[in-house]
Amino acid sequence: MYRRDLSNTGKNEDAEREAIEDISWTFETEDSIDSSPAIGPEGTVYIGSTDGNLYALHPDGSLRWKYEASSTISSVPAIAEDGTVYFGTSAGRFYSLTSAGEENWVLDEPFETAILSSPVIREDDTVLIGSTDMDMYSIHPDGSIQWNYSHDQPGGIISTPALDSEGNIYFGFHARAMGMNFGELVSLDPEGNNRWHFTIPDLDGQVLSSPAVSEEGNIYFGSYNNKLYALDGDGNELWNHSTGGNIYSSPAIGEDGTIYVGSADGNLYAIGPDGTERWSFETGGDIASSPAVGPKGMIYFGSFDNHVYSLHPNGTERWRVETGDRVFSSPALGNDGSLYFGSYDHNIYALGEARPDYRARRIHIPLIFVILIFLAVFLPKSEKN
Numbered sequence: 001m002y003r004r005d006l007s008n009t010g011k012n013e014d015a016e017r018e019a020i021e022d023i024s025w026t027f028e029t030e031d032s033i034d035s036s037p038a039i040g041p042e043g044t045v046y047i048g049s050t051d052g053n054l055y056a057l058h059p060d061g062s063l064r065w066k067y068e069a070s071s072t073i074s075s076v077p078a079i080a081e082d083g084t085v086y087f088g089t090s091a092g093r094f095y096s097l098t099s100a101g102e103e104n105w106v107l108d109e110p111f112e113t114a115i116l117s118s119p120v121i122r123e124d125d126t127v128l129i130g131s132t133d134m135d136m137y138s139i140h141p142d143g144s145i146q147w148n149y150s151h152d153q154p155g156g157i158i159s160t161p162a163l164d165s166e167g168n169i170y171f172g173f174h175a176r177a178m179g180m181n182f183g184e185l186v187s188l189d190p191e192g193n194n195r196w197h198f199t200i201p202d203l204d205g206q207v208l209s210s211p212a213v214s215e216e217g218n219i220y221f222g223s224y225n226n227k228l229y230a231l232d233g234d235g236n237e238l239w240n241h242s243t244g245g246n247i248y249s250s251p252a253i254g255e256d257g258t259i260y261v262g263s264a265d266g267n268l269y270a271i272g273p274d275g276t277e278r279w280s281f282e283t284g285g286d287i288a289s290s291p292a293v294g295p296k297g298m299i300y301f302g303s304f305d306n307h308v309y310s311l312h313p314n315g316t317e318r319w320r321v322e323t324g325d326r327v328f329s330s331p332a333l334g335n336d337g338s339l340y341f342g343s344y345d346h347n348i349y350a351l352g353e354a355r356p357d358y359r360a361r362r363i364h365i366p367l368i369f370v371i372l373i374f375l376a377v378f379l380p381k382s383e384k385n
Contacts, residue, residue, distance in 0.1 A: 001038060001076070001078040001079075001118070001119070001120055001121065002036060002038065002076035002078070002118035002120075002160050002210070002330070003160065003162075003210060003212070003250060003252075003290065003330075004292075004332070006120065006122070006123075006162065006163040007162055007163065007164070007212060007213040007214075007253075008160065008162035008210050008211060008212040008213065008250060009212050009213075009214075009252060009253045009293075010212065010250070010251075010252030010253070010260075010290060010291060010292050010293055010330075011252060011253060011254065011255070011292075011293040012292065012293070012294060012295065012333045012334075012335070013255070013295050014295070014335050015294055015295045015333050015334065015335050015336070015337050016295075016335060016336055016337050017295070017336075017337035018294045018295065018296055018298045018310075018337060019294065019298075019300065019310065019333060019337050019338060019339035019351050019352070020319070020351065020352055021310070021319035021320070021321050021351060022351060022352040023321065023349060023350070023351060023352075024061070024338065024350040024351060024352045025060065025061030025349075025350050026061070026347045026348065026349050026350075027055070027057055027061050027063070027347065027348040028346055028347050028348075029049040029051050029053065029055065029346050029347070029348065030049065030051035030053070030346065031049055031050040031051035031346060032049070032050050032325070032343075032344040032345075032346055033047065033048075033049050033050070033328075033329055033342030033343060033344065033346065033347070033348065034050065034074050034328040034329060034342070034344070035047050035048035035049065035073055035074050035075065035076055035077075035329065035342060036076045036290075036329045036330040036331075036332060036341070036342065037076075037329070037331075037332045037340040037341065037342065037348070038076055038077045038078060038079055038332065039332055039334050039335075039340065040056075040079035040083065040085070040099075041079070041083055041099070042059075043058075043059035043334055043335070043336065043338075044056055044057065044058065044059070044064060044079075045057045045058075045059070045332075045334075045340050045348070045350070046077040046079060046085060047076075047077070047329075047340075047342055047348055048069075048072075048073025048074065048075065048076075048077065048087060049072075049073060049342070049346075050072045050073070050074075052068060052069050052070045052071050052072060052073065052089075053066045053067065053068055053069065053073070054066065054067045054069060054073055054077060054085070054087060054095075054097075054101075055348070056085075056101060057348065059334075059336075059338070059350075061348075061350055064101075065100065065101035066101070067095075067097055067101050067103075069087075069089050069091075069093070069095065070091070071089040071090050071091035071093065072089065072090040072091075073087060073088075073089055073090075074090065074116050075087050075088040075089070075115050075116060075117065075118050075119070076118035076160070076330075077118075077119070078118065078119040078120060078121050078127070079121075080121050080125065080141070082099070083098065083099025084096055084097070084098065084099065084104065084141065085097040085098075085099070085101075086119040086121070086127050086129075087118075087119065088111075088114075088115025088116070088117070088118075088119065088129060088131075089114075089115060090114040090115070090116070091108075091114070092108060092111040092112060092113050092114055092115060092131070092133075093106055093107065093108045093111065093115070094106070094107040094108075094111060094115060094119075094129060094139070095107075096141075096143060104143070105142075105143040107139070107143060110133075110135070110137075110145070110148070111131050111133060112131075112133040113131060113132040113133045113156065114131075114132050115129065115130075115131050115132070116132060116158045117129060117130035117131065117157050117158055117159060117160050117161075117171075118160040118210075120160065120161050120162075120163070122138075122163065122167070122190075123167075125140075125141050126138050126139060126140055126141070126146055127139045127141070128161050128169065130157030130158070130159065130160070130161065130171055131156065131157060132156030132157065132158065133156065134150055134151045134153075134154065134155055134156060134157070135148045135149060135150045135151075135157070136148065136149045136157060136161065136169070136171060136186075136188065136192070137149075138192060146192075147191065147192040148192070149186075149188055149192045149193075149194070151173055151175070151186070153173075153175040153176075153177055154175070154176050154177065155173055155174045155175035155176050156173075156174050157171060157172070157173055157174070158172070158174060158208045159171045159172030159173070159207060159208060159209060159210045159211070159221075160210040160250070161210075161211075162210065162211045162212060162213045162219070163213070164213045164217055164219075164233065165217070166190075167189075167190035168187060168188065168189055168190065168195060168233070169187065169188040169189075169190070169192075170185060170186070170187050170211045170213065170219050170221075171185070171186055171210070171211065172184070172185055172186075172206075172207025172208060172209060172210065172211065172221060173185070173186050173197075173207060174206040174207065174208060175206075180203055180204075181203065181204050181205075181206055181224075182199065182200060182202075182203055182204070182205055182206070183199075183200040183205045183206040183207035183208075183223055183224065183225075184197045184198060184199050184200065184207060185197070185198040185207055185211060185219065185221055185229070185231065185235075187235060195235075196234065196235035197235070198229075198231055198235045198237070200223050200225055200229075202223075202225040204224055204225065205223045205224055205225035205227075206223065206224040207221060207222075207223050207224075208224065208248050209221045209222035209223065209247055209248060209249060209250050209251070209261075210250035210290070211250075211251075212250065212251045212252065212253050212259070214253055214257065214273070217232070217233040218230055218231065218232055218233070218238065218273070219231045219232075219233070220251045220253070220259050220261075221250075221251065222246075222247025222248070222249060222250070222251065222261055222263075223246075223247060224246040224247070224248075225246070226242055226243050226244065226245055226246055226247065226263070226265075227240045227241060227242050227243070227247070228240065228241045228243065228247060228251065228259065228261050228269070228271060230259075230273075230275060238275070239274070239275030240275070241269070241271050241275055241277060243261075243263035243265055243267065243269060244263060244264075244265030244267065245263045245264030245265035245266070245286065246263070246264045247261060247262070247263050247264070248262075248264070248288040249261050249262035249263065249287055249288055249289060249290050249291070249301075250290035250330070251290075251291075252290065252291040252292060252293050252299070253293075254293050254297055254299075254313065255293075255297060256297075257272070257273040258270050258271065258272060258273070258278060258313075259271045259272075259273070260291045260293065260299055260301075261290075261291070262287025262288065262289060262290070262291065262301055262303075263286075263287060264286040264287070264288070265286075266282055266283050266284065266285055266286060266287060266303070266304075266305075267280040267281060267282050267283070267287070268280065268281045268283070268287055268291065268299070268301055268309075268311070270315055278315070279314070279315035280315070281309075281311055281315050281317070283303035283305050283307065283309065284303065284305030284307075285303045285304030285305035285306070285326060286303070286304040287301060287302070287303050287304070288304070288328050289301045289302035289303065289308075289327055289328060289329060289330045289331070289341075290330040291330075291331075292330065292331045292332060292333050292339075294333055294337075296313075297312075297313035298310055298311065298312065298313070298318060299311045299312075299313070300331040300333065300339055301330070301331065302326075302327025302328065302329060302330070302331065302341060302343075303326070303327060304326040304327070304328075305326070306322055306323050306324065306325055306326055306327065306343075307320045307321060307322050307323070307327065308320065308321045308323070308327055308331060308339075308341055308349070308351075321349070321351060323343040323345050323347065323349065324343065324344075324345030324347070325343050325344035325345035326343070326344045327341060327342075327343050327344070328342075328344065329341045329342035329343065337352075338350055338351065338352065339351040
């Protein structure tokens with residue numbers, strides 16, 4: 001799923017190794033890509049394009065299948081354990097496909113506007129999906145609607161929901177009232193009943209960022225008032241941290257609790273669980289891409305300066321890879337250490353997995369020479385005797 005897990009942490013602890021900067025392959029679509037990849041069974045890479053197609057690619061970059069939805073796909077697909085693929089389109093249709101790319105069903109009602117939020121598959125196999133028509137829906141695997149939650153203000157949902165350990169649901173809401181915009185973080189119980197709302201105090205503080213939930217149950221999310229917020233599980237504000245631009249990027253949570261988030265000021269920020277800034281890393285463009293975190297704490301994200309970056313946990317640059325256009329897509333780290341993302345240059349990229357530490361190989365080379373010298377010097381003497 002988008003952000004990998006139900007808590008939206010963006011963290012893959014199961015990867016065998018960290019990704020390196022070598023481009024393994026690219027796959028060209030017919031238009032720009034602002035969707036992000038999801039990685040399914042057997043390493044299949046699923047990603048949408050503004051060309052109206054959902055692509056399923058083998059791990060080697062060859063096309064497995066593509067499904068023509070005839071409308072921009074910005075929603076990130078979610079893949080169930082049985083291989084079922086769910087995604088939404090800008091035409092307001094929600095799809096379920098088999099693992100072979102065949103249509104199970106399509107819902108164009110009750111959705112009235114674009115679906116930009118990404119689906120979340122809960123443990124009971126129901127699927128959560130938000131819509132820009134104000135509602136959050138829970139849908140059974142057969143396409144029937146379990147429940148829907150409708151906000152009492154006109155607006156929409158772009159944010160992808162996150163769940164805590166008890167199944168409570170959190171998502172951002174963009175409200176419009178009397179010609180003004182404001183934002184809220186909404187919490188529902190597992191049955192879709194309202195628990196609480198946290199309203200951003202500033203006008204134009206829309207919450208398009210998807211929240212992330214920590215192991216302690218704290219919720220982190222960004223707002224268009226340039227701030228990253230931390231709330232407790234009851235909706236009380238713990239702290240906020242200001243950046244120099246609006247925050248569309250969704251935060252990731254590292255193993256030590258550090259929160260990583262990008263800003264339109266071109267910086268990626270590392271914020272401690274107490275709200276103190278640990279470091280920031282400047283790129284040459286806005287950062288709408290949401291960071292991913294690998295097993296050794298390496299951080300991966302894209303920038304509007306046409307690059308994807310990898311940073312060490314201390315904020316120093318590890319590597320960067322240039323693409324032909326801006327990178328809105330959020331990278332996804334596969335279990336083999338491959339990194340996948342899309343670019344506005346129409347291409348899907350795969351970066352290779354990390355090689356074994358070359359320093360270990362350097363130790364082996366002299367050892368081989370020592371053994372050969374030993375055999376050459378001492379073995380003939382032993383045979384003479």
